[in-house]
Amino acid sequence: MTEQKEISRRSYLKYAGAAVGVAVVAAAGYGIYQMTAPPPKPSKVVVDMTMWAYDVPLVRGSADIIQDVYKRDKGIDLEVNITDVPYDAYKSSVVSRMQANTKTDVLYVEDNWMSIWDKAGWIVPIEDYKPEIRDYIPELVPAVREAMTLHGKLYGLPYYCDNIIFMYNKAHYDRTGIDEPPKTWDELTQHCVQLKQKGVSDRPLGFAWKRGEWTFEDVLFSIVYSRGKKPIDDEGNLLVGSGSGLRDTFQWIADAALKYAILDPKSVELVCENVQDACKAEQYSYSILPSYFIAAINDPATSKVAGQMKIAMMPEQANTVGFMRMDSMSMMAVKAGKDQIDGAYALIEMLGGKVDVDGDGKKEYYTAKQWAIKDALPFGIQPLFQDPEIISAWSKWVDVEALGQQAAKSVFFEAKKYLWWEDWRPAFETEVHKLIAGQVSVDQALTNVEAEWNKLKAEAG
């Protein structure tokens, strides 16, 4: 009996020791494997996107496509959740989302807010995490590329990118006996006076200059740029002295409103859709708006002036302001790790870049083309200006070649990159309103806007 116990104990120790040795070797081997093996693929990536509510079904359709493409190409389930809010509430909703740390991986960003949101740490330069985004640079419209770049890095891919264009009613010109659209702003004034005298239009000019309207500064500063002048110098100072573009523009506006009574004072309460509708109802002979609106103005189904509104190059130097709205990636996506970054970028690329939708190896700007053909939404991608489908769709309401020529002269309004830009806009708009109402002189208005600019600039350091 004792002999059996001794054998059992010895055997026990032998086998236990062997087991421990095996366990140690196995653990070491597993540890080495963990260190060297690739991380396991996630079963699912969930990307949350917030956008303002414009043709949400189109975006949803593209999101559904990228979900399938992602599964096909990477073998990973991608789920895209979209939250849309009205445009007027979008900025405040993003601020609330970011402050509350509500999961947001992809979001629409407007050029007006880009610098602030970057400084707040909400959006990221995508090329830091997905360097392949730089492959799009040669195909972006230069003004759009500049608009989407901060600190020399690209922050997104284009969603809606447009230019301010000059439109005139050709039928009004024919009735007045004017052959050519104006080449200078003074000539525009003379044409307006003629239109008024002939009874064609009481107030031929109308602008979308309600306070807070998204195109307010783009339209006004397009007049400045068209004079071949910059509103800001290289040190970030507002140029308001004698001979400056802004001074000449303010004088022109004051004269148009008060001296010649050709500018409709109702402009101070109008948004773009109001001006569009007024043009359609033949109340205005001219419109200076984003090119997006000419489709509706020339739509025979709803417009009295369908086919009559023509594009002319901006008077004088023909420069204009281009602006962008882009799909961008949030810092939250970056902090969530590589898989989240990949998923978010896949969605961004689907919405603003090229994707192989059909699996035939050919990548196309699928969503941008959808926007352009279905909604007449302009884009910031140069090759699409030669796309036959887009040309065919757009030719119904606009001279596509003329549109392309104007787009080539568009510049990005660099003031938007200053951190005090959004702080300054309400004061600027107030002074423009007072100018139109005759409540301030040109000198006073310029002094006030400059003083506010300098104050905010000093506060921003």
Next chain:
Amino acid sequence: MSDSSGTPSDSRFGLLSILPTVGFLTVLSTAPLLYAFALSFQKYKLTSPGQHPFIFLDNYAKVVDSYHFEAAITNTLVFTVGAVVFVFVISLIFSLALNERFRGCGWLRILILIPWAIPEMASALVWRWIYDSHFGVLNALLVYVIPVFDSYQSWLGNPVYAMPAILVPQIWKEIPLCVLLFLTGYSTIPQSLYEAAKIDGANAFARFRRITIPMLKPIIQIILVYETIMGIASFAYVYILTGGGPGDATTTLSWYTYMASFSFADFGQGAAIAVIMSIISLIFIALYFRLIPTRRFGAVGV
């Protein structure tokens, strides 16, 4: 231990029962206020994440010194006083009429609630269409039906018309609640007082002045306080109809606090403006309590 007469321990039990709910509601309502108050003394710019030093009254100084403040505070006072006066007078007149018995008065009492039932943002959008300077129904009415003007007016773009234009929907929206409050108040006034006054030879105006108004003092106080707060805090009509313009004709403190927080990305400044709005509200409330003292009411007939 339960007292058979039910008074002290029943009261204690009652208080304990409602304590969790009251406590929760108190925390829910005061915590944001206290947080906003604290925020108003901090530098809280979203463009400086993680850096929120205590800066004492700097936010307040910045607000008072700002481009928008003078117009904002003036317009807020004008808007509030205008809203309170017109809401009060119009709802008093409506309530006196609806307090009489006539055919259809029941239906009218229901229909008058409609403006109150419509969400503020929705009604602002409707009013925007009414005021539209190219196609609005108000212009059509005043040019073609009752020819007051010979051309369409810019109700929201003319600095003279803009403030009255945003006041009208505010008054329209607030009248229903005040009419209801007045009607409720009338029902608490003993008819015997009116009968006694008639016997003493008091005419309708005298009865209104000597009985109705004094007896309605608590209701009047509530209406004035509530409408003042609503006037100071009113935002939707400014935001949707005018954006604070034309010029700064309708720039108000409520607009300014929204812009400071969400456009200028300065929560400290936005909080400071909100605190200023609260102080103005408290001043008005203190004034009302001083000018319209109310007594506890005894039993009916005393």
